[in-house]
Structures are given as C-alpha cells and as structure tokens.
Amino acid sequence: MAAFSPEQYDMDILGNGKTVRDFIDNKIKEHTLVDCKEPFHVANLGILLKKHLCWLNNLPRVKPFYAVKCNNTPAVIRMLSALGTGFDCSSQAEIQLALSLGVTPDEIIYAHTCKPEHYIKYAATHGVQMMTFDNQEELSKIAHCHANAKLVLRIAVDDSKSLRRLSSKFGANLATVGKLLERAGELGLEVIGVSFHVGCECTDSSAYRQAIADARHVFDIAKLLGFQMSLLDIGGGFPGSEDVQVKFEEISAAINLALDEFFPLDCGVQIIAEPGRYYMESLFTLAVNVIAKKVVMEEAAEHNSNENIPDRVMMYYINDGVFGSMSFLINDPVYRKLSPYLHRTVESSEQRYRSVIWGPTCDSMDKITDDCSLPELQVGDWLLFDNMGAYTVCLSTNFNGFGKAHIYSVVTPEAWQALIPSHTCSPLHD
Numbered sequence: 001m002a003a004f005s006p007e008q009y010d011m012d013i014l015g016n017g018k019t020v021r022d023f024i025d026n027k028i029k030e031h032t033l034v035d036c037k038e039p040f041h042v043a044n045l046g047i048l049l050k051k052h053l054c055w056l057n058n059l060p061r062v063k064p065f066y067a068v069k070c071n072n073t074p075a076v077i078r079m080l081s082a083l084g085t086g087f088d089c090s091s092q093a094e095i096q097l098a099l100s101l102g103v104t105p106d107e108i109i110y111a112h113t114c115k116p117e118h119y120i121k122y123a124a125t126h127g128v129q130m131m132t133f134d135n136q137e138e139l140s141k142i143a144h145c146h147a148n149a150k151l152v153l154r155i156a157v158d159d160s161k162s163l164r165r166l167s168s169k170f171g172a173n174l175a176t177v178g179k180l181l182e183r184a185g186e187l188g189l190e191v192i193g194v195s196f197h198v199g200c201e202c203t204d205s206s207a208y209r210q211a212i213a214d215a216r217h218v219f220d221i222a223k224l225l226g227f228q229m230s231l232l233d234i235g236g237g238f239p240g241s242e243d244v245q246v247k248f249e250e251i252s253a254a255i256n257l258a259l260d261e262f263f264p265l266d267c268g269v270q271i272i273a274e275p276g277r278y279y280m281e282s283l284f285t286l287a288v289n290v291i292a293k294k295v296v297m298e299e300a301a302e303h304n305s306n307e308n309i310p311d312r313v314m315m316y317y318i319n320d321g322v323f324g325s326m327s328f329l330i331n332d333p334v335y336r337k338l339s340p341y342l343h344r345t346v347e348s349s350e351q352r353y354r355s356v357i358w359g360p361t362c363d364s365m366d367k368i369t370d371d372c373s374l375p376e377l378q379v380g381d382w383l384l385f386d387n388m389g390a391y392t393v394c395l396s397t398n399f400n401g402f403g404k405a406h407i408y409s410v411v412t413p414e415a416w417q418a419l420i421p422s423h424t425c426s427p428l429h430d
Helices: 020-033 046-058 074-083 092-100 117-127 137-145 174-185 206-224 248-262 413-420
Strands: 009-014 040-044 062-068 086-089 108-110 130-133 150-154 162-164 190-193 200-202 231-233 270-274 283-299 311-318 352-358 367-375 384-387 405-411
Touching: 020 283, 020 405, 046 062, 046 074, 046 413, 074 086, 074 092, 074 405, 086 092, 092 108, 092 117, 092 311, 108 174, 117 137, 130 405, 130 413, 137 174, 150 174, 190 206, 206 231, 206 248, 206 405
Parallel strands: 009 405, 040 405, 062 086, 062 270, 086 108, 108 130, 130 150, 150 190, 190 231, 231 270, 311 352
Antiparallel strands: 040 283, 162 200, 283 311, 283 384, 352 367
16 A cells, blocks of 8 residues: 555544544534535545455455546545555546556556547656557557557447446457457557456346456457467446445456456456446535525325325425536436435424425526425525435536535544554544
C-alpha cells in the first residue's frame, strides 16, 4: 500500500464514536445555520476498504483496475491507489487526473479502443504503455504515435444476458483476430493480452465462462503467430449491491472456475479486471433540500376505497435531479429504484401520502420518482438518498445554472487504522 495521510485528502476522520449519519446530521445543521441548503454528498471511504477486502477474498487471482469513469472523486482515487488497485482510464483527462494523484503509469491501462491521436501521444509522453485496440486503423495510429505501447486486444463476447450491452460498439469479432494480430506484427507492435466486457450487470454468470474460453482461443491463435501474451483483462460490470439478480459471489465463483480451466495458476498470465460500480455504488449518500411543494387533489379510485373522497397527492421539488447527481435515471438503465427518506424523525402516527418528487430544473424530464410514500414534507426539509456513488457525480451537469452537489469524504478511525496500521490516527472531525 502507498504511504499517505488524511491531510492529502479533502477528508475527515470521524472521532469520538461518531458515525457517518452523525456527520450528515452535523453538516445539515451547519448548512441550516448559515442559510445554505445546497445539496451535498457524503462519501464513506471505509466502504472502499470493505469492498476491496471482499474482492481479494472472492477473486484472489484478479487485480482490480478501478474504472475512473464511474466516479472520479480525488479522495476515492487516492484511497484505491493506497489499497493497491490499478486504474482503467478512458481519456487523456482521466490519465492526467490519476497521474496527478500519485498513480504511477504502470498502474494504468488506457482502456479505450478508439483514441484520438493526441491522447495516444499524451500517454506515450507520460509513460502509460498498456492500451486496448480492436481494429486495424487503431493499430496504425498507435504505430505512429506510441510504437512502444503494450497492446491488449479487446474481443466482442456474448453480452446478451446483460442489462447494458457493449459488444455492438467495442470489440473485435473472433473471426478477425488473426488478421488483426498479423497486422500488429507487420507494424512491429507488441500485443501482450486480451480483454473483454460481458456488459453491465450480467444476469447469467455463465457468460463469463464463455468469454474466458473465447479469450483462451485468442491466446492460442496469438501463440501460433509468434506472440507471447501475458495479460487477460476480464472487464467490468460487477454489481455493487445485493439487490441484483446475480450476486457478486456467484459471478466470482464462475470466474474462478473458468480461470482454473482455461488459465491455470501456473500459466504465467496476469489476470486483471475493471470494476467501477462494484466499488462505488454504496459509497455515497446524497442529501437534498425540499425547495417547493404543491398539493394536488385527485379523484383516484385506485388510491382510495371511497371514490367520493379525493386523494391528496404531494408534489415536491428538490435542489438536485436528473441533470445533476441523478442523471443515471435517464442515462443509465442499470439503476436501483430510488428510495428517499426523511432526515428528521418520522412519527409512526404520521399520515403518508403518494408523493411525486421533481428536480429543480424547468425540464419536465427532471422527475426523480412518481410513486413514493412519504409523510407530508415542508419546504426546508432534507431528504437522503443512499447508494449514490456510481455514475452520479461524474455525469452531473450545471443545466439551468444549478450547481453540482459538494462532496464530503469521511472514514472511521477503525477503517483508517486497518488501511494504514502504522499511522497514528487523530480525528479531523468530531
């Protein structure tokens, strides 16, 4: 693990037995005192340690290269770097960010098969050698811009059982890999391995076995052509929560069996992966403020046993939405149903109402949920949303002039000491 200290982070170490919820409570009080009720995230970095240990336990042969695109918060990258992960970067900006935070070039794979030439030159200048390709034109660009690159051939695999499929856009068909490898040899380029991606949130763990078998086939073709491959990248798409059809542990078991069959321990091949959502999904909690409300009376028999009694539907407007931290609601089909909950204590006797929650912009697409059961809220109340770490802050915009939610990063003393056993922990926040 790399040496680092909390001073390197925009981060608080919780003290005096305080919890993440205590931290959120205090931040809401601070915001209220200064009449600033802007939305904010709290990132519990201790979860990263737990997720990483779980990864090592379930996939001991697979080194994670965290997908920076999932969440590029600097404290997250520093923490993962300290844990010993590598990094999957998809652009010059992501490479630049990782390097600026202390990641070494050999811990980066430039995992994009269609790169601008000046991005390739940037990678070459800054010592980033591993990069993917899936077509002959890309090989020509790399030969021109980064002849010493260590190339990874991305193949298209069966991703029909995944909620978001990627092979229609990226990956070489198995029938073409021979010609691609021959062309790489003609250009004098070094191809060190194979990568694939079975898609986001695969619903059938057997897809990994087939993909690994396909990769083995490509390794065999490469050997016949004189390439000595030493890397297998099994991609990303690993679930970040338990609320999924196929659990991480089941996927891991399928991967381990396939690796033992096609890439046994003594084969000399390094196995890596590109998890993003796995690490990030449960890391962030979002706090938002109710900025407006509207009461709508509806004659809705389906919501009331007495058709003559109008239903009261509550409409609330909050200061973050689908053009901000919740853009995954329209951009990413792989999401959980949002379940906001009130920050203040709710009495069991409080009447609950069907509630519609809107974001702050003037766009009618900016709807968070239209069927949520909540007690009556007041303007100024705070709502909390859990599991807001994956593809949230990275997709946030300033549409309509609404600012992005601030990020506070925290870690418990126990997690910090487990991460850095030799570090004497002094809380920065109590």
